[in-house]
Amino acid sequence: MTSAPPASPNSFRNQPDSAGHFGPYGGRYVAETLMPLILDLEAEYRAAQADPAFDAEFRRLLRDYVGRPSPLWHAERLSNHLGGAKIYLKREDLNHTGAHKINNCIGQILLAKRMGKKRVIAETGAGQHGVATATVAALFGLPCTIFMGAVDVARQQPNVFRMKLLGAEVVAVEAGAKTLKDAMNEALRHWVAHVHDTFYIIGTVAGPHPYPQLVRDFQSVIGTEAREQFLAAEGRLPDALIAPVGGGSNAIGLFHPFLDDADVAIIGVEAAGEGLDKRHAASIAGGRPGILHGNKTYLLQDDDGQIAEAHSISAGLDYPGIGPEHAWLNDIGRAQYVSVTDDEALNAFQLLTRLEGIIPALESAHAIAATMRIAPEMGPDKCIIVNLSGRGDKDIFSVADALGVAI
Amino acid sequence: MNRIAAAFAKPHAALAAFLTAGDGDTAANLDALVAGGADIIELGMPFTDPMADGPAIQQANLRSLAKGTSTTDILEIVRAFRARHPDIALVLMGYANPMAVRGGAWFADACAKAGVDGVICVDLPPEEDGELGPALRERGIALIRLATPTSDAGRLPTILAGSSGFIYYVAVAGITGLQQASSDSIESAMARLKAVTDIPIVVGFGIRTPQQAAAAARVADGVAVGTAIVEIIGKYGNDAAEPLRLFTAELAQAMRAKQEDMIG
Numbered sequence: 001m002t003s004a005p006p007a008s009p010n011s012f013r014n015q016p017d018s019a020g021h022f023g024p025y026g027g028r029y030v031a032e033t034l035m036p037l038i039l040d041l042e043a044e045y046r047a048a049q050a051d052p053a054f055d056a057e058f059r060r061l062l063r064d065y066v067g068r069p070s071p072l073w074h075a076e077r078l079s080n081h082l083g084g085a086k087i088y089l090k091r092e093d094l095n096h097t098g099a100h101k102i103n104n105c106i107g108q109i110l111l112a113k114r115m116g117k118k119r120v121i122a123e124t125g126a127g128q129h130g131v132a133t134a135t136v137a138a139l140f141g142l143p144c145t146i147f148m149g150a151v152d153v154a155r156q157q158p159n160v161f162r163m164k165l166l167g168a169e170v171v172a173v174e175a176g177a178k179t180l181k182d183a184m185n186e187a188l189r190h191w192v193a194h195v196h197d198t199f200y201i202i203g204t205v206a207g208p209h210p211y212p213q214l215v216r217d218f219q220s221v222i223g224t225e226a227r228e229q230f231l232a233a234e235g236r237l238p239d240a241l242i243a244p245v246g247g248g249s250n251a252i253g254l255f256h257p258f259l260d261d262a263d264v265a266i267i268g269v270e271a272a273g274e275g276l277d278k279r280h281a282a283s284i285a286g287g288r289p290g291i292l293h294g295n296k297t298y299l300l301q302d303d304d305g306q307i308a309e310a311h312s313i314s315a316g317l318d319y320p321g322i323g324p325e326h327a328w329l330n331d332i333g334r335a336q337y338v339s340v341t342d343d344e345a346l347n348a349f350q351l352l353t354r355l356e357g358i359i360p361a362l363e364s365a366h367a368i369a370a371t372m373r374i375a376p377e378m379g380p381d382k383c384i385i386v387n388l389s390g391r392g393d394k395d396i397f398s399v400a401d402a403l404g405v406a407i
Numbered sequence: 408m409n410r411i412a413a414a415f416a417k418p419h420a421a422l423a424a425f426l427t428a429g430d431g432d433t434a435a436n437l438d439a440l441v442a443g444g445a446d447i448i449e450l451g452m453p454f455t456d457p458m459a460d461g462p463a464i465q466q467a468n469l470r471s472l473a474k475g476t477s478t479t480d481i482l483e484i485v486r487a488f489r490a491r492h493p494d495i496a497l498v499l500m501g502y503a504n505p506m507a508v509r510g511g512a513w514f515a516d517a518c519a520k521a522g523v524d525g526v527i528c529v530d531l532p533p534e535e536d537g538e539l540g541p542a543l544r545e546r547g548i549a550l551i552r553l554a555t556p557t558s559d560a561g562r563l564p565t566i567l568a569g570s571s572g573f574i575y576y577v578a579v580a581g582i583t584g585l586q587q588a589s590s591d592s593i594e595s596a597m598a599r600l601k602a603v604t605d606i607p608i609v610v611g612f613g614i615r616t617p618q619q620a621a622a623a624a625r626v627a628d629g630v631a632v633g634t635a636i637v638e639i640i641g642k643y644g645n646d647a648a649e650p651l652r653l654f655t656a657e658l659a660q661a662m663r664a665k666q667e668d669m670i671g
Contacts, residue, residue: 033580189460306472
């Protein structure tokens with residue numbers, strides 16, 4: 001397999017340090033009750049990494065259950081329309097359950113099984129991570145409880161029903177603003193009270209160490225495949241990578257195997273919502289470093305450290321923080337973070353659907369919108385890989401609503 | 408003797424009473440807790456995302472923030488309390504982000520100036536001590552760590568290193584206010600902790616009645632009550648002072664009576 005070259009001592013791929021820090025970010029800011037458990041999880045993860053049988057089982061499930069490798073599609077009509085760089089789409093939307101989320105859930109449920117845990121819990125915003133978690137829980141026969149903000153439960157009924165069909169219990173969280181941030185608070189509260197038998201499957205590259213690292217490692221299959229597929233197609237490396245960033249698990253999964261390829265530009269796309277001067281979810285563009293949900297990273301917050309509510313048309317990007325490795329990559333300049341508004345994402349959603357016959361998730365539409373700006377600035381001899389992190393079937397109601405169409 | 412040590416030098420176990428700053432008439436409520444017999448005040452710093460708290464204290468956080476309570480307001484509450492009660496220990500209890508947002512040195516300075524004796528930061532385990540620990544210690548403010556039912560013999564030395572003031576023993580693996588702590592489990596935990604440290608131990612989480620407080624007071628150096636107090640503030644709003652004084656007096660009496668029984 002043509003994966004990324006081994007990491008050198010000065011590699012960008014050597015983070016985090018042994019305490020879980022990516023530069024000044026990351027760490028383990030959790031209640032003492034959870035510390036023994038996350039130290040256990042870290043030890044168990046190290047053991048799993050060194051166990052060829054764990055890797056073999058992970059690969060087998062990704063291949064035969066998820067349907068990997070996902071294709072790398074040369075989007076010729078989109079490239080021609082934009083009139084610049086050649087655009088490739090990494091088709092994570094074609095995975096089982098329709099997004100990249102399942103890669104991580106497979107890895108974590110294997111860890112849960114290895115640790116002898118009897119049940120799993122997860123938080124979810126739009127319901128994609130909840131569905132992926134409920135799916136692997138069904139596959140492994142483990143009871144599953146999903147925490148979801150009451151507002152999200154009301155606006156994502158199809159996913160709520162999917163999770164229930166898969167056998168999960170869905171808890172509607174009434175605390176706070178009743179969205180993803182509150183769902184994560186409630187999942188942490190539940191976890192503290194059930195540490196002895198419960199595994200928490202965190203859905204993104206956030207939370208206390210070792211979660212940002214292990215989620216990244218499981219998602220890095222995206223970038224490892226894309227690198228190999230691109231080399232096979234073009235005989236060289238791409239000039240740029242573009243991926244949407246909420247917590248940032250699909251993005252880090254694509255980026256990580258390319259971090260030491262200095263000539264590959266890396267661009268993360270945050271949700272600018274109604275605009276950076278209005279309600280948005282762009283933690284790097286509009287936030288500053290702070291501590292939430294177990295890690296230090298860029299957060300939307302006020303001067304006193306009170307966390308602000310995020311807003312994005314895309315429920316998967318509607319979170320006031322970002323994974324700590326992204327915060328670090330931003331500060332050292334290895335990756336660049338741009339932002340895209342709800343309206344730009346809606347335009348990109350429609351454009352890709354019409355030109356390529358691919359309905360993207362609204363999250364992924366943010367990356368397409370950034371590509372619409374960036375590709376025309378690049379010559380036709382340049383190439384971009386865009387992470388099409390999920391399919392948009394779940395979003396057709398939000399899009400219809402935004403376009404004023406009754407369905 | 409500093410104020411925290413003085414609270415534990417009394418002939419009875421110390422009563423640590425919690426309320427959220429800015430929830431209700433905080434100055435009047437604090438005076439009521441002291442009048443009722445609280446030996447230590449735990450003043451909660453409200454946070455938008457109180458991950459270790461059950462519904463009652465979550466609501467108190469939201470009520471306070473909805474009124475616009477700022478960090479400046481909280482420090483002013485402390486300064487005014489210190490002027491009225493020069494001898495009663497006061498610790499700030501809360502979450503890392505509001506405490507660390509301007510840096511550990513800023514926070515420790517502000518605490519020292521206002522008259523704070525100690526800090527309990529729920530989501531700052533020893534692994535992240537650097538965030539606040541060195542700055543607080545430098546200014547003589549206690550960093551009060553938490554021990555829990557999951558803190559085994561291997562973990563305790565890590566928690567104890569750098570702890571001062573007292574150890575807050577979280578009696579239930581869970582959040583505030585939902586579960587009840589059993590006296591058997593508290594007793595065995597105290598034995599475990601007392602075997603490895605001389606720092607006073609305060610038991611909290613899951614203690615809400617005078618009877619439970621009295622039982623815990625038999626084996627611990629102090630007892631923390633929060634949710635039951637915050638519920639009274641939730642119920643009586645701006646007129647909570649007198650009910651708070653009565654409830655605190657019941658707690659203190661129960662704790663002291665038992666202690667005297669033991670001596671007699």
